[in-house]
Amino acid sequence: MDTPDEGSARDTGRALYASPPMVTRTILIVTAVAFLAELIPALDLVHRLGFVPALTLEQPWRILTVALVHEEPNPFHLLANMIGLFFFGSFVERALGRVKFLLIYLLGTVGGSAMVLVLADPFSRDWVTHHIGASGAVFAIIGVLLVPSRCLDRNIVGVVAFVALNFGYGFLVEGVSWQAHLGGLLTGFVLGCAGLLGPQWSRSLVFSLTALALMVLMAAGGAWRMFGLGL
Numbered sequence: 001m002d003t004p005d006e007g008s009a010r011d012t013g014r015a016l017y018a019s020p021p022m023v024t025r026t027i028l029i030v031t032a033v034a035f036l037a038e039l040i041p042a043l044d045l046v047h048r049l050g051f052v053p054a055l056t057l058e059q060p061w062r063i064l065t066v067a068l069v070h071e072e073p074n075p076f077h078l079l080a081n082m083i084g085l086f087f088f089g090s091f092v093e094r095a096l097g098r099v100k101f102l103l104i105y106l107l108g109t110v111g112g113s114a115m116v117l118v119l120a121d122p123f124s125r126d127w128v129t130h131h132i133g134a135s136g137a138v139f140a141i142i143g144v145l146l147v148p149s150r151c152l153d154r155n156i157v158g159v160v161a162f163v164a165l166n167f168g169y170g171f172l173v174e175g176v177s178w179q180a181h182l183g184g185l186l187t188g189f190v191l192g193c194a195g196l197l198g199p200q201w202s203r204s205l206v207f208s209l210t211a212l213a214l215m216v217l218m219a220a221g222g223a224w225r226m227f228g229l230g231l
Contacts, residue, residue, distance in 0.1 A: 019094075021089065021090040021093040021094060021101075022098065023089075023093055023098045023101050023102050023105070024085060024086065024089040024090050024093050024101070027085060027089070027105065028082055028085060028086060030068070031067070031068060031070075031078070031081075031082060031085075031134060032078075032082070034068040034069060035069075035070055035072065035075065035078050038069060038070070038072045039072060039073060045068075045069050046069050046072070046130055046132060047130060048065075049062065049065035049066065049068055049069045050062065050065075050066055050069050050130030050131060050132045051063060051065075051066035051113045051116060051130070051131045051132075051180075052128060052129065052130055052131070053116060053117045053120045053122075053126065053127050053128075053131075054122075054127050054128050056117055056222060056226060057226055062113070063109070063110050063113035063114070064106065064109055064110065064113075066109065066112075066113055066131060066132060066133065066134075066136070066180075067105075067109045067133070067134040067136070067137050068134075069132045069133070070132055070133050070134070071132065071133070077132075077133060080165075081133060081134045081135055081138050082134075084138045084141070084142070084162055085134070085137075085138050085141070088138070088141045088142060088145060088159070088162070089101070089105075089138075089141050091145075091152075092104070092141050092144050092145065095151065095152060095196075096144070096195050096196075100191075100195055100207060103191070103211055104140050104141065104144060104187075104188055104191050104192075105137045105140065105141070106137070107140065107187050107191065107211060107214060107215070108136050108137040108138075108139065108140020108141065108143070108183075108184040108187045108188050109134070109136050109137040109140075109184070110136075110187075110215075110218055111136060111140065111183040111184050111186065111187030111188075111214070111218060112135065112136020112137070112139070112140075112177075112179070112180030112181070112182075112183040112184040112187075113131070113136065113180065113183070114183055114218040114221055114222055115136075115179045115180060115182055115183025115184075115186075116131050116177055116179040116180050116183065117221070117222050117225050117226075118221050118222070118225050119179045120179070126177070131177050131180060133180070135177075135180050135181050135184065136180040136181065136183055136184030136187075137184060138184070139163070139180075139181045139182075139183075139184035139185040139188065140184040140185065140187045140188030140191070141188055142159055142162060142163055142184075142185060142188060143184065143185045143186065143187065143188025143189035143190075143191075143192055144188045144189070144191065144192030144195075144196075145159045145192070146159065146185075146188075146189055146192070147189060147192035147193050147196050147197065149192075149196040149197060151196050152196070163185070187214060190210060190214065191207065191210060191211060191214070194206045194207045194209075194210035194211075195207040
């Protein structure tokens with residue numbers, strides 16, 4: 001859908017992709033099902049899937065599975081993240097497309113875990129605590145919305161309010177780390193700049209190269225942290 005006077009729908013941000021945000025909906029469903037599964041004591045999903053810096057080398061999949069588990073049985077933590085995903089994720093997915101959005105969500109999760117790993121003190125409780133939640137991924141989506149681009153016709157006040165509330169929640173609740181929020185936010189902002197700024201024809205290439213560079217940087221930071229400590 002194009003607007004003759006102002007450019008394409010993707011450029012203006014006023015009439016984004018007409019297709020439904022399928023990736024956002026799928027993530028919502030999968031995360032909700034995972035939360036219900038958490039309520040089954042025998043599965044012990046929080047301890048199996050939560051990110052623990054001390055277990056990074058032994059169980060590296062936790063850097064991603066952390067996004068599936070939330071504080072339970074109180075659903076507030078889950079709802080806070082899923083509300084942000086529903087409203088902001090749907091918008092970003094329509095603006096950037098499904099593939100880029102999924103990459104932002106996954107790399108935001110990894111970026112959050114990487115920041116926890118790099119900043120956690122090996123002699124502190126953070127090093128062995130189960131960090132949980134999709135906050136890193138959701139904050140990556142928020143990071144995209146902070147990009148200074150006219151391609152996004154967003155309510156910046158709502159975005160900033162969400163960031164402030166969730167950062168505050170992260171400082172108050174054990175296991176919900178501000179480090180993951182920060183890592184996800186920075187990851188999303190960098191990827192958002194790559195996908196929304198610069199000439200239209202080069203954005204996909206720049207986005208792909210930036211995503212690759214971020215993965216290398218995260219891996220290098222994690223390796224430096226783990227092997228630098230002799231772990």
